[in-house]
Amino acid sequence: MSNYGEHLWVGQIGNGFVILSLIAAVLSAVGYYFYSKEVLTSEWKRFANVAFSIHSISIIGIAATIFFMLFNHYYEYSYVYQHSNNEMPMQYIMSCFWEGQEGSFLLWAFWNVVLGNILRRTIDAKWEAPTMAIFALVQVFIASMLLGIFIGDYKLGTNPFLLLRENPDFANMPFLSIPGFPTKIDGRGLNPLLMNYWMTIHPPTLFLGFSSTLVPFVFAIAGLWKRDFTTWQKPALTWTFFSIMILGTGILMGGAWAYEALSFGGFWAWDPVENSSLVPWLVMVGAGHVMIINKNKGGSLFMTHLMAIASFLLVLYSTFLTRSGILGNSSVHAFTDLGMQGQLVVYVLTFVLICVVLLIHDKLIRVSYLMVSFMMLFLGIVIGYKIILLLTWLGISFVITIYSYMKFFPKEEEEESLYSREFWMFVGSLVFLLASLVITYFTSIPVLNKLFSLEKAPIKVADYNLWMVPFAIVALVLVAVTQFFKYQKTDPKRFIKHITWSGVFAVIFGLSAVIPLYFLKEYSLAKSIDKWNLISYAILFISALFAVFCNLDYWMRTLKGKTRHAGASIAHIGFALILLGALISTSKKQTISQNTSQKNVASLGENFSAKKSLVLTKGDTLPMGNYLVTYKGKEHKGIDVFFHMDYFTKDKYGKLVKAFELSPMVQDNPRMGQASNPDTKHFLGSDIYTHITYADLSDNRAVKKDAYKEPTNFVGHMHDTIFADNAIILIDSITTNLTEEQYSKNDSLLVVTAVLKATDINGTVYRATPKYILKNNTVLPDEFELNELGLKFIFWKINPQEGSIEIQMSEKVNNTREFVVLEAYMFPFINVLWLGCLVMIIGTVVAIMERRRKNRTQLG
Amino acid sequence: MKKIHILGIIVIAVAIGVIFTSLQSSASYSDFVEASANPDTEYHVVGKLNKTVPVQYDPKINADECSFVMLDNKGVEKRVVLHKSVPQDFQKSEQIVLIGKMQGEEFHANEILMKCPSKYNDGKPQV
Numbered sequence: 001m002s003n004y005g006e007h008l009w010v011g012q013i014g015n016g017f018v019i020l021s022l023i024a025a026v027l028s029a030v031g032y033y034f035y036s037k038e039v040l041t042s043e044w045k046r047f048a049n050v051a052f053s054i055h056s057i058s059i060i061g062i063a064a065t066i067f068f069m070l071f072n073h074y075y076e077y078s079y080v081y082q083h084s085n086n087e088m089p090m091q092y093i094m095s096c097f098w099e100g101q102e103g104s105f106l107l108w109a110f111w112n113v114v115l116g117n118i119l120r121r122t123i124d125a126k127w128e129a130p131t132m133a134i135f136a137l138v139q140v141f142i143a144s145m146l147l148g149i150f151i152g153d154y155k156l157g158t159n160p161f162l163l164l165r166e167n168p169d170f171a172n173m174p175f176l177s178i179p180g181f182p183t184k185i186d187g188r189g190l191n192p193l194l195m196n197y198w199m200t201i202h203p204p205t206l207f208l209g210f211s212s213t214l215v216p217f218v219f220a221i222a223g224l225w226k227r228d229f230t231t232w233q234k235p236a237l238t239w240t241f242f243s244i245m246i247l248g249t250g251i252l253m254g255g256a257w258a259y260e261a262l263s264f265g266g267f268w269a270w271d272p273v274e275n276s277s278l279v280p281w282l283v284m285v286g287a288g289h290v291m292i293i294n295k296n297k298g299g300s301l302f303m304t305h306l307m308a309i310a311s312f313l314l315v316l317y318s319t320f321l322t323r324s325g326i327l328g329n330s331s332v333h334a335f336t337d338l339g340m341q342g343q344l345v346v347y348v349l350t351f352v353l354i355c356v357v358l359l360i361h362d363k364l365i366r367v368s369y370l371m372v373s374f375m376m377l378f379l380g381i382v383i384g385y386k387i388i389l390l391l392t393w394l395g396i397s398f399v400i401t402i403y404s405y406m407k408f409f410p411k412e413e414e415e416e417s418l419y420s421r422e423f424w425m426f427v428g429s430l431v432f433l434l435a436s437l438v439i440t441y442f443t444s445i446p447v448l449n450k451l452f453s454l455e456k457a458p459i460k461v462a463d464y465n466l467w468m469v470p471f472a473i474v475a476l477v478l479v480a481v482t483q484f485f486k487y488q489k490t491d492p493k494r495f496i497k498h499i500t501w502s503g504v505f506a507v508i509f510g511l512s513a514v515i516p517l518y519f520l521k522e523y524s525l526a527k528s529i530d531k532w533n534l535i536s537y538a539i540l541f542i543s544a545l546f547a548v549f550c551n552l553d554y555w556m557r558t559l560k561g562k563t564r565h566a567g568a569s570i571a572h573i574g575f576a577l578i579l580l581g582a583l584i585s586t587s588k589k590q591t592i593s594q595n596t597s598q599k600n601v602a603s604l605g606e607n608f609s610a611k612k613s614l615v616l617t618k619g620d621t622l623p624m625g626n627y628l629v630t631y632k633g634k635e636h637k638g639i640d641v642f643f644h645m646d647y648f649t650k651d652k653y654g655k656l657v658k659a660f661e662l663s664p665m666v667q668d669n670p671r672m673g674q675a676s677n678p679d680t681k682h683f684l685g686s687d688i689y690t691h692i693t694y695a696d697l698s699d700n701r702a703v704k705k706d707a708y709k710e711p712t713n714f715v716g717h718m719h720d721t722i723f724a725d726n727a728i729i730l731i732d733s734i735t736t737n738l739t740e741e742q743y744s745k746n747d748s749l750l751v752v753t754a755v756l757k758a759t760d761i762n763g764t765v766y767r768a769t770p771k772y773i774l775k776n777n778t779v780l781p782d783e784f785e786l787n788e789l790g791l792k793f794i795f796w797k798i799n800p801q802e803g804s805i806e807i808q809m810s811e812k813v814n815n816t817r818e819f820v821v822l823e824a825y826m827f828p829f830i831n832v833l834w835l836g837c838l839v840m841i842i843g844t845v846v847a848i849m850e851r852r853r854k855n856r857t858q859l860g
Numbered sequence: 861m862k863k864i865h866i867l868g869i870i871v872i873a874v875a876i877g878v879i880f881t882s883l884q885s886s887a888s889y890s891d892f893v894e895a896s897a898n899p900d901t902e903y904h905v906v907g908k909l910n911k912t913v914p915v916q917y918d919p920k921i922n923a924d925e926c927s928f929v930m931l932d933n934k935g936v937e938k939r940v941v942l943h944k945s946v947p948q949d950f951q952k953s954e955q956i957v958l959i960g961k962m963q964g965e966e967f968h969a970n971e972i973l974m975k976c977p978s979k980y981n982d983g984k985p986q987v
Contacts, residue, residue: 415862427867434871438878445882457887457904457959467878613923613945666948673949693945694919723920821923821945 005180006076011161014065018159021058021109022143027051029136036129036226048132052120055139056113062146063097063106066160070096076182078167079103079160085189087638095194098203101323102146102160107204109142111211119215119239127232130222131215134354138214141347156343192667192675198257206254206277209247210315213280215239216287217312220305224358229301229410233291236308238851240288243311245844247281252837263676263691265825266586267833270464272327275443276318282436283311286429293422297487299412300426302405307433309355314440316351320344327446349393356397361408369400387451419492421485428478435471439464465586469536472579476543479572480550483558498558502549510542517541517588537587540579547576567847574840581833592625592688593824613693617819621648621656625826627688628656633818634695641666641697643820645690647681662690664822668697687827694821708792711810717803724809725816727758727789729768734805750774754795754805758786770795770807790815887959892936895962905958905967907932909950917946930956930967940967947974 031048038044066079070093075081083103084096098104116135123131148159165176175181193199219236223229254274255267268274287307290300321327324341353373360366376393380386416423442459449456484490484498518534555561555569563570593614616622616631623629624647632644642663648656662679669675678691714722722729737751752772759765770784770793784793790812797806890903909915910929917926926946931937940958947953953974960969 415864418863423863430867430871434874437875441878442882455889456883457889459882463882611924613919615919615923673952676948693948694917694923819919821919823945 004076004176004178005182006163007072007074007182008163010065010069010074011077011163014062014069014161015159017058017061017065018143018146018161021055021062022140022147024051024055024058025136025139025143028055029133029140032129032133032136036133045129048129048136049120052116052132052136055136055143056117059106059109059113059143062160063110066097066103066106067093073187074182075185075187076164078162078164078170081164081170081185081187083187083190085187087186088190088195091200092190092195094204095199096190098207099190099194100160102158104203104207105142105145106160107207108210109139109146111204111208112139112142112214115211115215119218123235127219127222127235130225131218131232134218134221135214138218141350145343154342189669192669192677193261196257196261196677198253198260202250202253202257205246206250209243209250209277210280212239212243212246213284213312213315216243216284216308220308221355221358224305224355227361229305230294230298233294233304234855237288237291237295238848238855240284240291240308241844241848241851244281244284244288245841245848247277247284248844249837249841251277251281256834259689259830260680261677263678263693265678265689265691265823266589267830268582268586270442270459270461272443272446272458273322275439276314276321279318279436279440279443280311280314282432282439283307283314286432286436287311289425289429289432293425297422299416299422302409302411303426303429307429310433313348313351313355314436316344316348317440320348321443321447326450352397356400356404359401359404359408361404365400369396372396391451417489419485419490419495421482421487421490424478424482424485428475428482431471431474431478435468435475438467438471442467466533469540473536473540473543476540476547476576476579479575480543480547483554483569483572484550498553499550502546502553505549506542506546510538510545514538514541517584537583540583544576544580544583548573548580551576563846564850567843567845567850569843570846571840571843574836574838574843577832577836577839579836581829581831581836585827585830585833588828590625590826590828591823592627592826593690593822612823613821614824615819615821616645618817624824625688627659629824631818631820634820635663636699639668639670641668641695643692643695643822645822647688662688664690664692666692666695666697682831684831685829687830688824689827690822690824692820692822696818707813708810709813709816711792711794711808714807714809715799715804716807717805722756722807722809724758724789724791724811726811727760727766727791729756729758729791729809731755731805731807732757752795752798754793754807756793756807758789758791760789768793772796772798772805889957891932891934892938892962892967893934895967899962902959902961905930905932905960907956907958909953909956910937911951915946915950919945930958938962938967939965940969942969942972944970944972947972950974 028048028051031044031051035044035048069077069080070084073080073084073086079100079102083099084093088096096103098107112135116132116139119135120128120132145157146159147157148162149156164170164173170176175185178184216236216239219232219239223232251274254277258264258269258274259267284307287304287310290303290307293300294304320341324344326341357366357370360369373393376389380389416426442464445456445458448454480502481495481499484495514537518538551569551572555563555566555573559565559569591612593612614622614624614629616629618631618633621628621630626649628648628650630646630648632646635642635644642665645662645664647659647662649659651657660681662681664679665677667675667677674697676691676693678689680690681688716722716731718731718734720731722731732755735753735755737749750773752774753769754772756768756770757765758768766786766788768784768786768791771782772795773780773782779796781794781796784795785791786793792810794808795805796808798804799806887902887904889906891905891907895901895903895905907930910931913929915926915928923945925941925943927939927941928950929937930940942958955975957973958967958969959971959973960967962968
């Protein structure tokens, strides 16, 4: 305990684990390195394994310490203070754990440790040392990110056990000098958007996905290192498909979270954070497929290495993108810069360096490449970071990679036949790689801006869609037809015969769906670019159906319905359904809330003409899509404000029947600000999604209904109108008791009466006659109360030059009926997307189980 | 020529196409002066909300329109008409990016990105 009642021992234990984990990882990497030199020397093996175990225990120890701090609300620690508070429900303590950067690095390290220990126990003795050496090296880097120590002016890593008073952002807060402050203050709490059940399972799944890309990577690196390009692929294949499954699941959970909890109205927005998890998955899918080619037929060696390595490097790169603050304006998700930009760049480049070095199979070139690299690093340190240095180094590395590929890599002699499975699978992998490169390039525009001092804005969602649709079409067609090719050589006639029926059905069903969807109404209205879009949607639709039918056919006829062997076909059906569901629900997403405004802004271009919001006043019933909606009122539950809406449909007699109720929520978090949380009604065929964009959150139950609100002043001429909340008021006429002539002669009393006609919502007209009374050049205040409408008028000024009069109007509190502004969308057939996700995951699991079974029987 | 070479050429062609079209079509970050000079071009303008001028939003008249004054990074102030409902926590925004075009003296935006200190980042505490 310190003077201020801080529990310093907790942080000391935590930091002990941090340092121990780093040292143990270093020793383990060194141990595995020497063990790999001589597989028979078992001392090094024992040493390395013990070190790795210590490292694993330390990582778990760090995590346990953080949980202990969170549970006990030790707000003297910056991490606890920033990410939790007293009133937070305990089920979200997991979310607190990984909300911050330090916690998410730790989650990553934790999964790596879990996978590393499984790998170490299941792997062949031959591959244990080289793979685990790389594995431990990666852990060295990740463990160093938790250090938070200064080397000169440079801060290495960021420490989760930093005390609040040590954090420069909080160090001068006044309460820090109060003895016993940790028990007297409350933390800042969790971001309300993360208090969602998806947020308790999405991050761990996604990070397990990120971790799982490491295993194929270490295998491929070990293959390069030991110059054995083939034997690692068989054990790595199961891991690769495990990675595809977990990473895919993690990404889709993120989409589900965005759809359920965020208010952008969709499940995918091509946000850099989303892209940087999608890209490694695309590459991993490509890697898995080239590895299957290699297993069944051999060859494709360079591609298997390239893609297995690239997937992990892209995970590192996306860590850099999202954690370095470089995304700046282009993403709302991005973490802020914690001063780790340099460190993250160094990590990415180090692994690039290792890959290139291992690729070079020539001592002279290898040594000179290393020398050049270190010289440039030295130069960079001495003269400071220069773009030209980085670009030169990347250029050299690229040239050497190409050279090494030509020179040292074994290549196939004969060319693949056009009618072979391996050729088209290879093309498919290439399509995935290319798509991932395009997305990476688009996402990297902020990086390019920084490198080349450009000012390019990020790519728009529509452009991403435009670019990705052709890739999706090619991928789907390949997914459909490729399995009907045999390895080596296929009879073209048989192949055509196999795919004919699926093709015919896809075209018939496709056209009969696509024509009403895209061409009956919209096509004639659309502009040329949109026409092109609609045609591409139609082709995508038919291709997806084609893929579904072909895979069903292959499963049922070729495999005779044996599910055990049909993992690939099932996964492919899932993939096609995902794209189909995404296509329909996105392209046919319908805004059912409509603006009532008459103002036409279409002249500004198409984007401006969208009327999305609906103003719904309490008690009113307005049409929205196929429904009629009533706003029933708001309900305060703590800091959450729920807005209850009833959705009605008409029955066959035209009577209103309540169909369902939605309660979109806005959290008014005093520390975090407002967060809107949509509410969605799920039907089998479509979803109705509603979220509040504007509402009065104040709790006005306590306010007296009969009181008048603050008056508002109106400057008006004859026949002008004044808008009150419950009436429209026309300045009908102005009369005076004197003629102008009389007034100029006589200074006794002037009475000017404004005759106002107030029309309420039922059309009833009321008269109000506020008077302007001038006696001896003094205005006498005169109030006119219109009791029927709860309005009060004071006619207090005449501007003779402008010919205008000024009237103050006060309205009663209960005149103003509460209203909300909401947006509502209908997503048709979004369930096809979620079904596809499920099917794809199941298919991948079936394939993995089958692969494991085969591996076992082959061993036995 | 082998098939693999043809594939290679296709890959390179797509790559060049992507780079070329994205450089051509994508908008640039800019300021009000440049946007005024080219009223038909869409720009991303970065700046700060002028919090001393009240934000106008009357959902009863038009729920999809609000108006405010923004100071761009070069210090030029313009009235902005945003064709959306007023964003949540707008007054707390630190920096905003508008996407839209200049029309006369007003900047008409159809999209807005906001950086808030409190939401995703750990900004400096308000002492």
